[in-house]
Amino acid sequence: MKRKQLATQHFIDQIRAGNRFALSQAITLTESRLEADQRKAKEIIEALLPSTGHSIRVGITGVPGVGKSTLIDQFGVYLIRQQQRVAVLSIDPSSQKSKGSILGDKTRMSQLSALPQAYIRPTATGSHLGGVAQQTRETILLCEAAGYNIIIVETVGVGQSETMVRNMTDFFLLLMLAGAGDELQGMKRGIMEMADALAINKADGSNLTAAQQAQQDYQQALHLFPPVQNKLNPKVFTCSALENRGLEEIWVFIQQFIQQAKKTHYFSKQRQEQQLGWLHELINLQLSQNFFQHATIKHQLPSLEQAVIQGEMTAREAAERLLKAFNT
Secondary structure (H helix, E strand, C coil): CHHHHHHHHHHHHHHHCCCHHHHHHHHHHHHCCCHHHHHHHHHHHHHHHHHCCCCEEEEEECCCCCCHHHHHHHHHHHHHHCCCCEEEEEEECECCCCCCECCCHHHHCHHHHCCCCEEEEEEECCCCHHHHHHHHHHHHHHHHHCCCCEEEEECCCCCCHHHHHHCCCCEEEEEECCCCCCCHHHCCHHHHHHCCEEEECCCCHHHHHHHHHHHHHHHHHHCCCCCCCCCCCCEEEECECCCCECHHHHHHHHHHHHHHHHHCCHHHHHHHHHHHHHHHHHHHHHHHHHHHHCHHHHHHHHHHHHHHHCCCCCHHHHHHHHHHHHHC
16 A cells, blocks of 8 residues: 555656656547556645646647648747747547557657647557547546646547537637638538637648638528637637748737636636536546446347347437336
8 A cells, every 4th residue: 555655656746847758648548448547647636736727728720631730830849939838738549459540649749748838648549439538538637747838639620529628728729721621611611610719721822822722611501600708709810830820810819818718717617517528528428337347238238239239129228228127
């Protein structure tokens, strides 16, 4: 018991001191499915909780090929030059065989990863997005405790991950491309409504004129959405990671957005709502795990699944039987 306490305290002290190796080890504990590792991770996070919450959490999304990682690489370097400490948490598509992340963020963010004021951590989505949400939230807290005051969460850019990241960040940036077939007639209203700002990336060379036109089109489209309350209205930017342009304007807007959100108490209210959302997600996740680990459920589930597949029983009837068995 004494050795365990010393080991846990060592993690806590080293993370507070900004030790990146200790931070990585602690994050690995949160990702582990071993009960002992989960207990230790819980103790570490609870002890570090008073040192969290001070960062600006920025979500960045966009379809594959929009240049998210290249832009984050340049943006992170820019922020560090502004005396910031930057952590990048990338939710990656994962290999179906190894379950590891595919894209290799440290190789795609070569400039940022070389700086001591930066920390980059990919998280493979695997097959369970809810588990990734829990791990990412805990990783945010650990990074904050380690002294990183800008936390960037990069999403896969497809499906449910955008909503997940929007619900754990303070500012949500949507990267777009001009002339990629996703102009006004094809854009998704849902993802547009979630965004606090849009940035037309790769606005350089022969694509500059098209990017500027797309900027105007998207800005007009945003005016059709209901006005927001207690925060700045979304704005559309053009940027180029290749030419390192537009990053300062985006950062200035993020700071203005956060300042306004704090002034109107939108910032604290959103953080509180996100905490409650996390609580409910954890309850649902734990209930789901307990349900499928229940001995009676394990015994009855295969036969009931077959009955549903064969059309001998409705899914509703099977679910009711299983829930009744679970609650008995």
